[in-house]
Amino acid sequence: MSFLAIDIGNTRLKWALFAQPCPGQPPVRHGAVFLETIDELAETEWATLPPPDRMLGCVVAGEAVRRRVEEQMDMWDVPPRWVVSRAAEAGVVNGYDHPSRLGADRWVALVGARARVLAEAAAAGHAPRPALVVMVGTAVTVDALDADGHFLGGLILPGFGLMLRALEMGTAGLKVPTGETTEFPTNTSDALMSGGVFAIAGAVERQHKRLAARSGQVPKVLIAGGAAVKLAPALDVEFEIVDSLLFEGLVGMEAARAA
Numbered sequence: 001m002s003f004l005a006i007d008i009g010n011t012r013l014k015w016a017l018f019a020q021p022c023p024g025q026p027p028v029r030h031g032a033v034f035l036e037t038i039d040e041l042a043e044t045e046w047a048t049l050p051p052p053d054r055m056l057g058c059v060v061a062g063e064a065v066r067r068r069v070e071e072q073m074d075m076w077d078v079p080p081r082w083v084v085s086r087a088a089e090a091g092v093v094n095g096y097d098h099p100s101r102l103g104a105d106r107w108v109a110l111v112g113a114r115a116r117v118l119a120e121a122a123a124a125g126h127a128p129r130p131a132l133v134v135m136v137g138t139a140v141t142v143d144a145l146d147a148d149g150h151f152l153g154g155l156i157l158p159g160f161g162l163m164l165r166a167l168e169m170g171t172a173g174l175k176v177p178t179g180e181t182t183e184f185p186t187n188t189s190d191a192l193m194s195g196g197v198f199a200i201a202g203a204v205e206r207q208h209k210r211l212a213a214r215s216g217q218v219p220k221v222l223i224a225g226g227a228a229v230k231l232a233p234a235l236d237v238e239f240e241i242v243d244s245l246l247f248e249g250l251v252g253m254e255a256a257r258a259a
């Protein structure tokens with residue numbers, strides 16, 4: 001019963017094929033493509049893929065993109081299934097005012113994070129910790145999960161690319177080459193890069209402090225997304241980069257739904 005997991009963000013589509021939808025197993029094959037090239041998937045990355053038996057995906061890039069990806073999947077006999085955020089699923093309770101309006105990628109990542117927290121607690125023989133789930137993609141999200149698996153809420157910020165583009169578009173003097181992250185930038189390029197990195201790092205550290213105060217425990221910080229490595233060196237809290245977090249969430253959901 002092979003299983004294809006797909007995560008479609010606003011910049012890239014990420015996919016992973018698993019032999020079984022069983023937590024803890026690595027994918028047989030995986031890949032990522034920019035949205036500009038999704039119409040070629042059936043002739044490129046997916047051309048030699050063994051047809052999956054089932055698929056589950058999350059998509060935040062809109063209806064049109066979702067339909068284009070479904071067209072690429074037409075070569076297989078697999079019904080497309082897309083996550084809609086629920087009030088509760090796979091051990092996570094959704095605290096959003098309107099649960100279905102939470103980005104499906106955030107919901108999937110929370111489910112993946114909860115599974116990690118529970119696995120860590122079981123291995124170490126202690127109670128589960130709260131978790132801060134940070135995704136650094138087109139946008140940045142910083143989501144708080146308490147020790148009981150309740151999603152308390154989270155932040156949405158522009159990602160690095162959007163911040164820079166907004167500044168470039170709204171000013172006359174900020175079209176400069178890419179800079180470096182430095183503590184006290186002394187040129188425009190470094191000032192822009194450091195501003196973006198520290199804005200995101202500051203938001204993460206702030207939510208970390210708030211979640212620790214609220215729960216009385218130090219949260220586990222899990223970071224995913226294409227630009228996670230840019231953020232990592234600037235963070236003053238302990239964290240783990242988990243590139244596979246969305247796939248882990250999708251596999252966990254599929255396993256929980258099958259059970």
Ligand SMILES: Nc1ncnc2c1ncn2[C@@H]1O[C@H](COP(=O)(O)OP(=O)(O)O)[C@@H](O)[C@H]1O
Pocket residue numbers: 008009010011012013136137138139159160161224225226227
């Ligand atoms: N090699 C890379 N390929 C794609 N994105 C990259 C790469 N290196 C850094 N990035 C950054 O990662 C972001 C895309 O991350 P991703 O997690 O795929 O976003 P999304 O889920 O929104 O599609 C880009 O906006 C870019 O800032």
Ligand SMILES: CC(C)(COP(=O)(O)O)[C@@H](O)C(=O)NCCC(=O)O
Pocket residue numbers: 009010011060101102103104105106135137138139140141156
């Ligand atoms: C916040 C997001 C834009 C993040 O998208 P991404 O950066 O992964 O492309 C996406 O999760 C979304 O569209 N969410 C819906 C609104 C919400 O979560 O409140």
Ligand SMILES: [K+]
Pocket residue numbers: 008009010105135137225
């Ligand atoms: K994403």
